[in-house]
Amino acid sequence: MRPIILFAFMLILAACDTTTENKNKTATPVDTVSAFTLLIPNKWTTEHIAFPIPFSPSIHYTGTENLRFAPGFESTSSNEHWSYAFLWWLNGDQSVNADTLSVHLTAYYRGLVSENIKNLTAEQKNAIVVVIKPDTAADKFIGLVKMIDYTDVMKANITLNVKAVIRKCNDHTAVLVRLSPQDYDHPVWKQLDAIDNSFTCAER
Secondary structure, three states: OOHHHHHHHHHHHHHOOOOHHHHHHOOOOEEOHHHEEEEOOOOOEEEEEEOOOOOOOOOOOOEEEEEEEOOOOOOOOOOOOOOEEEEEEEEOOOOOOHHHHHHHHHHHHHHHHHHHOOOOOHHHHHOOEEEEEEOOOOOEEEEEEEEEOOOOOOOOEEEEEEEEEEEEEOOEEEEEEEEEOOOOOOOHHHHHHHHHHHOEEOOO
16 A cells, blocks of 8 residues: 555665564564664554655655554554654754754655655645644654545545654654654554654664
8 A cells, every 4th residue: 555665665675684574573572773772563564764765855864764554554444544653763963843844744745645646636736735833842843744545545635643753862863753643642642652752772
């Protein structure tokens, strides 16, 4: 259901230290790529994509995108539909705020949907927008993604609630984004927040 993501994943699979299947079988389900650790919840799946992201080349970072998909991500009948998280592990000390997140994530989702709906009109593409605003702390943000659910046969509109946090670690910037169409008090957010809380990186 996510052909461009899966294609990119296959391209970089040989560069990964372990496969997703092996990671999910480890006693401690965490990712340890590039000097960080990040929880892989039980039965969740993972993918890794290198920057520049193929469907969003206008996002001019270098680093990796590291994704966590809930088991029901692709099922339109699941309470976990479109519930997932991703970590942008970026090289360098990047300046990331609500405005840059809104711009980059809008480009990200317009590119993602365009790759999966080949006959997307300009009007439909321009209607895909991301609005991010500061939350309770300087490094935390909340917002909305308004897009088209390309996993749905009806290609219905969908709105995802967003939480994001920015962390600095030595010569890297970590941008952790969590998304779900469910309200923030839904149980799936406990798992999404646990991913955020699990993040650590090696200090020097």
